[in-house]
Amino acid sequence: MFKYHCRNFVKISMNKWYKQIFQMDFGPIEWRPKFATKQGENALCAPTPFLAIKEEEMMKNMNKMMELMKQWPNVDLRPHFKAHKSVDIAKQQIKLGAVGICCQTLTEAESAVYGGSIEDVFISNEVIGVGKVKRVVQLALKSKISICVDNEENIKDLSQLAKESNANLDLVIEVNVGQDRCGIKPGADVVPLAKLVESLPNVHFKGIQAYHGWNQHVRSAAERKERTNTVAGLAQKTVECLQSANIKCPYITGGGTGTFPYEAGTGLFTEIQPGSYVFMDADYNRNLNEKETFYSGFVQSLFIYTTVQxxxxxxxxxxxxxxxxxxxxxxxxxxxxxxxxxxxxxxGDEHGILRPNDGFKVGQVIQLIPGHCDPTVNLHDVYYLIDGNEKVKAILPVNARDAGV
Amino acid sequence: MFKYHCRNFVKISMNKWYKQIFQMDFGPIEWRPKFATKQGENALCAPTPFLAIKEEEMMKNMNKMMELMKQWPNVDLRPHFKAHKSVDIAKQQIKLGAVGICCQTLTEAESAVYGGSIEDVFISNEVIGVGKVKRVVQLALKSKISICVDNEENIKDLSQLAKESNANLDLVIEVNVGQDRCGIKPGADVVPLAKLVESLPNVHFKGIQAYHGWNQHVRSAAERKERTNTVAGLAQKTVECLQSANIKCPYITGGGTGTFPYEAGTGLFTEIQPGSYVFMDADYNRNLNEKETFYSGFVQSLFIYTTVQxxxxxxxxxxxxxxxxxxxxxxxxxxxxxxxxxxxxxxGDEHGILRPNDGFKVGQVIQLIPGHCDPTVNLHDVYYLIDGNEKVKAILPVNARDAGV
Incomplete structure (x- = not known):
């Protein structure tokens, strides 16, 4: 499915890279033979710890999602880039039918647009400050960019800087539907903010984001559904306030891997934004289905390969x-x-202690299922994409590995 | 103190870097204007989140450590590279009197040797498997390398591969002094392992490591001291077993930022290996001194700059x-x-929620004291080294940022 051609390498000069970044000579030459496994070789030859994606399982998850989406013909799938941070995987998702991607950080969006020429990117987060807003505007000169807002000054910055560059941005007002993180209060507060957006040049009011992160990890399916109904109620109330003020709200986005079927099923949401379903992790694997048994909709495709030391x-x-x-x-x-x-x-920082020693041997390479995929991915530079025989099919960079700059 | 010359930059091509790593064309060009602050500019101009080192405070910590070391003329300081992963900082520590550095991962050691030409590196951890052992041996052709062992096969691998390359390695037997992680049982088990080392070519028995990580974070100074006495007792017992077998043990290393004065004060330990003292963090700042009040030996020098969004x-x-x-x-x-x-x-992954809102404004940049410095550093590509007015004096790469490959 993925087409890559990787070859072995011996030495790299980090110096050249730093030179480009800092416009100066950093001196040190680093020799990092980390990716010492060739395409076609067995992944077990690679130095641990490393991340491996079982391609067949990941493709199963992607295809399963597209299959599920058929139930909701009026709902779009916009997978979250924050889970995998990989341009290659994002392109595959779009090829299968996703309308674009969500990004949580500006660096992710820059990777997707400059690194992957992805045409439709929604930054599902507030990006603050003139320096960063300028970068958002630059992105909008190349791709269709939408972005969350919940603050007047930020909206004015986005409009002014977009105008200066003759760019256009779609703004999505984030509504706090219970996560108590970002977002305005549900209801009437949305109206003056939407009116402000509509009154300003080069920005357009696209709709609202009603995402509740904590709900994704509630174990009981019945409770996840009930909580999602509460979220949908708050979103509905907000949409009604907009309608009363004669403001159209054609876009309501939300839902993650834990709750997306419920958002999609409301008839209210026009888009869902799950990310982790491509990989899954120990935490999501603890979610239960409607029969309160193991939720088997998606399979584990991401593993940490580690050596018993x-x-x-x-x-x-x-x-x-x-x-x-x-x-x-x-x-x-x-x-x-x-x-x-x-x-x-x-x-600690470099060791895991397995108890008991269930027949392990020093030097043995074993597979771990990540506790939480997103921040685990962020600790690694690359993925090994492997087949059913652990043969390396490709090495995919974690393009937007970052603290969120 | 540090001499660097940084200039602004506009674009970098990650493609060139990947090309070098993978010997292939990855396609994507990434544009990452993350380090958009010039030397001499105010750090507040840089995109958040970023790590800043207050140079004056860091130098205070380094000097304070050298001052403390004068009490123990027979004990060497070998600071741990795992805390900062910065060749520049390591060189500064050595300049002030450290005998070399400790590394916890092979990539750290490679950064130090190839990137910093550091001449004396102790890998305070077991490195397993032929591929990695070959890399250890390569290091030993350039610098003086010592490394922890606790397994016969690994010792044989180290000897054989060192012999093949005509390299020499100093082996340090790790003893489990209560942390229950790596290391052999204290006492007589050390003898056959030390004899094995002495019987093999190109490896030399240097001594033992008796490090207890959890003890570093015990709050009460009296309890830290008592626990360190237990550690020292187990180390002493192990040394006595070696002496009974006519094996000299001239090297006993251990101790971190929380307990090093106690190890150094035993008269048994010949070396201490603290790392976090250069930066400190919220966790270490909770340790108490002998009067059971705030331990003020070292000051906070590392901060995360973050924007209220x-x-x-x-x-x-x-x-x-x-x-x-x-x-x-x-x-x-x-x-x-x-x-x-x-x-x-x-x-979650990209947000922190401060409660209550104590007069903060959207767009305001504030400073966080990391909860735990080592894994926080590992999330970032660079440090901004700043002066008392938050002026950027240099940008230091986190050279060995890595999952531990």
Whole structure:
């Protein structure tokens, strides 16, 4: 499905890269033989820890999503780039029918537009300050850009700088539907903000974002559905306020991997923005379906390959993936195939401690299921895309690996 | 103190970099104007979130450490590179009197040796597998390399591959002094392993590592001291076993920022390996001194600069630093200057939620004290080194930013 041609390499000069960034000579030459596995070689030859995507499983997830979307012909799929940060994967999603992508950071959007020529990018977050707003405007000269707002001054900045560059931006007012993060209060507060947008040049009021992140991780399907109904009620109330003020709201976006079928099923939402479904993780795998059993809609496609580096007795085995290789924020990774018998305990920045030592040997390479895919991906430079025999089909860069600059 | 010359830049082509790594054309050109602040400019001009080092404070910490070391003339300081991953900072530490550095990953060691020509590097961790052992051996052709071991096969690999390349390695047997991670049982088990090392070509038994990571973060100084005495007792027992077998053990290394004065004071340890003292963090700042009051030996020099991106009411202010910019593993970051009045709550991957909104304004740039410096540093590409007026003196790369490959 993916077409790449990777070859082995020996040395790279980071110096040249830094030189370009800083317009100066940094001196150090770094030698990083990290990606020492060739296309066609077995992934087990690569230095651990690394991220592997099982291509077949990822494609199953992408196809499953398109299959599900057929139930909701009036709802668009705009997958979230923040989960994978990969231009290659985003292009594949669009090829299969996504209308574009969501990005959470400006760097993600820049990777998608400049790195992937993706034509329709929604920045599902507020981007503040003249320096960053200028970068948003630059993007809008190349692709169709929409962006979240919840603040008057920011809206004025976006309009003014877009006007100066003769660019056009679609603005989406974020509504706080219970996550208590960004976004205005649901209801009447939307009207003056939408009117402000409509009154200003080079910006256009596109609609509202009604996303609730915490709901994605509620285990019970019945409760996720009920909470999504609450979200939809708040979104509906906001839309009605706009309608009363004669402002059209043709766009309502929200929903993640945990709740998207409910948003899509309301008849209110026009777009959903799930991201993690391409990979899945231990946290999402704990969500239950309507029968309150394991939700098997999507399969695990992302794994951390790690080496057992120390064993002293049967009590534990130490692996070379610590919190610099696996984010622990939503619970630890699971040991694939031994999810119930072996527990990963934090061993600090560079180590994981598996208890008990269930027959592991020093030097053995094992697979971990990430606890939370998004921040784990952000710890790595590349993915190995592998086939069913663990043969490397391609090496995909994590293009927008970033603190969110 | 640091001499760098940074200039502004406009565009970089990531493509060229990937081309070098993968020996192939990746297609995407990325445009990442992340480091848009010139030397001499105010750091507040830079896009957030970013890491800033207050140079004066960092130098205070480095000088304070050298001052403390005078109490223990027979103990060497070998600071840990894993905390800062910066060749520039490591060189400064060595210039002030450190005997070399510790690294926890091979990539760190490669950055230090190839990127910084650092002459004495101790890899304070087990490095497993022929591919990685070959890289260790390559390092030993350029610098003096010592490395931890706790496994026979690994020792044999190190010897054989060192012999093949005509390199020499100093091996340090890691002893589990209570952390229950890597390392052999304290006591007699060390003897056959040390004998094995001595029997093999191109490897030399240097001594033991007796490091206990968890002890660093025990709040009470009395308890840290008592626990360190336990560690020292186990190390002593191990040394005695070696002596009974007529094996000299001239090197005993251990101790981090939380306990190093106790290891150094035992008369047993010949080296300490603190890392975080150059930066400090919210977690280490919670350690108490002998009077059980705030331990003021080192000052906070590392900060995350973040922008307030959304405010709706007085209940909260949302900043643009989430868990992709600030590691939450040891508790959340603190708001500098408002440590007691405002609490940072996780807002997910890209957001932090400050409660209450203590007079913050959208667009305001504020400083966070990292919860845990090491994994936070690993989320960023560079540091801004700033003076007392927040003027950028240099931009330092985080050379070995890595999952631990």
């Amino acid at each position: 120390s064993i002293t007795g049967d009590e534990r085995a130490v692996v070379d993936s610590g919190m610099k290789a696996a984010s622990l924020d939503s619970g630890p990774p699971l040991v694939a195939g031994k999810e119930d018998s072996v527990i990963y305990h934090s061993g | 959304s405010i709706t009411g007085d209940e909260r202010a949302v900043v643009d630093s989430g868990m992709k910019a600030a590691s939450l593993d040891s508790g959340p970051p603190l708001v500098a200057g408002k440590e007691d009045s405002v609490i940072y709550h996780s807002g």
